[in-house]
Amino acid sequence: MKINLKNSLTVLLLRLFVVYAVFMLCRLAFYFFNNNLIDDVHAGDIISLLRGSLMFDTVSIIYINLLFALMSLIPFKFRDNSGYKKAMLWIFMITNGLGLLINVADIFYYPFKQARIVLGDFFLLQEDAFVPLLGDFVIDYWYGFLFYFILLVLLYIGYKAVGDKKEPVQTNRRYYVVNTAYMSIMAIIIIFFVRGATFSAASFPISMNDAFLYTDNPTHTSFMLSNPFCLIRTIGKSKDVPDLKYFDTKIAQNLAGTTHTYEAAEPSGFEIDRKTNVFIIVLESFGKAHIKSLSDQFPKERESNTPFLDSLFNEGYLFTNAHQNGYRSIDALPAIWASIPSFKEHFLSLPNSVASYYALPACMNEMGYQTAFFHGAVKESMGFVSFGRNAGIKNFYSREEYEEENGDEDFDGKWGIWDHKFFPFVHKKINAFSKDKPFFTTLFTLSSHHPYKVPPGLPKKFSEGTMPIHRAIKYSDYALGEFFKSIEKEPWYKNTLFIITADHSSGADSYKFNKAPHDYTIPMFFFKPGNNKFKGKDDKIIQHIDVMPTLLGMLKYDKPYFAFGKDHFNKKDSNGHFAINFSNGAFNCSTDSYYYLFNEKDVISKIDYRMDPLGNTNLIAKRNQQDEEAIKGFKAFIQEYYAHLNARDYLPRTTKPKTALAVNAGRK
Known part of the structure; x- marks a missing residue:
């Protein structure tokens, strides 16, 4: 027919x-x-x-x-x-x-x-x-x-x-x-x-x-x-997972091991019990350069973009030398949840990201936590929900869930739900599930994103800054402050460890914060209301991929887990620690003292980034044994990173999960 x-x-x-x-x-x-x-x-x-x-x-x-x-x-x-x-x-x-x-x-x-x-x-x-x-x-x-x-x-x-x-x-x-x-x-x-x-x-x-x-x-x-x-x-993606090799495989694994186990060590003072809620807040585009209390380039007479955060930072433990591990929002959650950074390409855009994980949310599930993720955009946004499911998050609250309850009038016309409208929804949902058992929740804010709009009815409240983003950051900081005011009387509030960071930086109005490594610096802050041991400032280097091992160390998680990062509070683990990212065709590697530029073959720059923030003096000719140890460390890290990507291997070595083949063979 x-x-x-x-x-x-x-x-x-x-x-x-x-x-x-x-x-x-x-x-x-x-x-x-x-x-x-x-x-x-x-x-x-x-x-x-x-x-x-x-x-x-x-x-x-x-x-x-x-x-x-x-x-x-x-x-x-x-x-x-x-x-x-x-x-x-x-x-x-x-x-x-x-x-x-x-x-x-x-x-x-x-x-x-x-x-x-x-x-x-x-x-x-x-x-x-x-x-x-x-x-x-x-x-x-x-x-x-x-x-x-x-x-x-x-x-x-x-x-x-x-x-x-x-x-x-x-x-x-x-x-x-x-x-x-x-x-x-x-x-x-x-x-x-x-x-x-x-x-x-x-x-x-x-x-x-x-x-x-x-x-x-x-x-x-x-x-x-x-x-x-x-x-x-x-x-165009296959070339983005090279097979870089600088050492014998066993040497690289020893220098940059990815399988971690909790070992009883001298107490750090930052331990928490497993009844403590954990609330990670990822702030869209809140680079360190925009935050007055973190930037030494911020004129004293200029109005702060983040008055709420500036005040809150005095109440908790502030990391003043924190770094992101990617350059877009899509890179943040793999780094924070699974301790996997992004370099030349967004990790989630690579076929090598389609694999098995036993990431931070899965570990929290195992310890009896209920896990949730909040983001005011649609579920398809940035691959957050798809990766979150694979990482172990059980409950998702996105624009769809918000609009089912509240209608679509709070859509910003571009990305999702305005922050000051979405945060009360988060409050309501946490109140509902916090009654059952401790929670591990991640909130990814949305509104401080290009085109940097402020909701109708609020524009007069926020003055213009020196960059278009500043007005949007002022609005999001205001919304965050209102959120904390609303939750501080809840029974779960004082039993919660808040971890506040940003997904990535977003330009700057100063030369310093437009230069590596400062252009990759972000806030990172641990806050436990009413607990004085979580107060102070820490100038040692930390990065997104350290959140997972640091938190698991605080919880005394006693099983092997996979992470590229290290436990910041474990003195043994923090030896030789550095932050690493990739821009302009080279790796940027920073220790507590120096910044190194590595083009996959040679280290071509060594900068004392604290004393010489604009990198005017290259100290590469003065390399010493301490430099060589640091360089060996990040070379091994890069080698291990690409080895694991090529093998799609993001599980601890001692874990021998049943493959589909083994499971089905056993049935038959």
């Missing part, structure tokens, strides 16, 4: 539906051949897995068929020429045929890697043995190629079944208006799905890690992901 349609947009969508059908057949075959490597799918998982599968197939099909869609809808009458229609058929079959080939190949390649094929896997093409291996693969899996050719036939039959008649004669004006409208509709559809089925300004083109929005099981993410999607989304 042949369906003849005159509407070119409908014809296009029906032909893409044919691609959906064959892609779904591929997924069913993938599950059939690899079910021993995929954890059991329960009835309650099916709807979510189906939604995820359709999402990744949709984006795959969009990427593959961009040219075909353009050819189908371009508003010119030569589309009716027979030669043009043949060319369209060839483009459709070749592009989708290649997509199917990758999908079918992974059905049989998956057991070797137990992860989807990405661009980096094509390094095999450079190997001399590739052709013989390919020959063996074809012989061993001949039925896979037969299945592939059957799919191609189905694809061709489906294409031809959706026939399209020549469009009726129309005036030129009507023809171009109608067809331009069809192109515009298709463009909107494409943008909507590529951004994760949302138009939110906070969303990004979805990545492989977003599979965790639909499941917290890594083997189920492999089932959902579509290979063309994985391949296309890793174009």
Whole structure:
């Protein structure tokens, strides 16, 4: 039966539906051949897995068929020429045929890697043995190629079944208006799905890690992901995970170990019991340069941008030399929750981030805490929720939950819910779940973000600063102050350790804070209301990736865990500590005394950043033994970082989790 349609947009969508059908057949075959490597799918998982599968197939099909869609809808009458229609058929079959080939190949390649094929896997093409291996693969899996050719036939039959008649004669004006409208509709559809089925300004083109929005099981993410999607989304990414090696592997592991265990040591005075709530607050864009009490470049006569924080810092333990481990919001939570930094690329944008974790939230769950994350943007924003689920967060409160209860009038028109509206919602939810057991909660603020708007009705309250962001920071500091006023009488307040930091810095109005390493400095503050032992200032270096091991040390967590960072309060662990980040093509490594610039081959600068904040004097010619020890430390750190990324290994060495293969083999 042949369906003849005159509407070119409908014809296009029906032909893409044919691609959906064959892609779904591929997924069913993938599950059939690899079910021993995929954890059991329960009835309650099916709807979510189906939604995820359709999402990744949709984006795959969009990427593959961009040219075909353009050819189908371009508003010119030569589309009716027979030669043009043949060319369209060839483009459709070749592009989708290649997509199917990758999908079918992974059905049989998956057991070797137990992860989807990405661009980096094509390094095999450079190997001399590739052709013989390919020959063996074809012989061993001949039925896979037969299945592939059957799919191609189905694809061709489906294409031809959706026939399209020549469009009726129309005036030129009507023809171009109608067809331009069809192109515009298709463009909107494409943008909507590529951004994760949302138009939110906070969303990004979805990545492989977003599979965790639909499941917290890594083997189920492999089932959902579509290979063309994985391949296309890793174009340009494979080179971002180099295999840097400076030492023998055992030496690097000894110098920069990632498996940590709690050891009884001299009490630091910062221990807390496991009935203490832990509340992490991540402030959007609150760089150290904007905070009067932290910046030595802030004129005394100038109005503070952060009067609330300045006053609160006097009531707790303030780290005056704290550093971020990435340069965007997307980098903060992997660093804080899993002690994994971002360097050349955002960690969550790499396919290597799709793996198993036993991160800080999971450790807190194990210790009897209930875990929650609050952020006023949509769930797709920055990959926070997808990563949070994988890291062990159990409860999520985002813009969707807020608007279910309060309507959509508090949306800022760009990113999410205004801070001063969202914080009372946070208060309400914490009151509800704090009655049951101790909580581990993370709040990521939102409003101090470009375009730095202030809510209607409040503009007169906040004066302009020397930078556009200052007004927004004043507003967010005000909202935070109102939040603390509202919670200080709650029964859980004095039993809570607050950890306040920023996701990243955001420029500066001084030379110092625009120069490394000061351009990566942020606030970090521990506050336990009414507890005098949590008071003082600490000038020793600390970074985001130290939050997890430091907190677990305070809680005396007694099992091995994985972290790139160190326990700041453990004297043994803090020896030789440094902060590390990446900018302008080089690693920036700072100790308590010096800043080093490392270009992956050589250390090219040594700066006394305290005495020489603008880096006018390079002391590299005066390297001494202490410098050599520091340089060995961060070289080993970089080597271990990329070794773990390449292996997708973020678990402690002594942990031997049952793989999907082992679990299913045991069942059978």
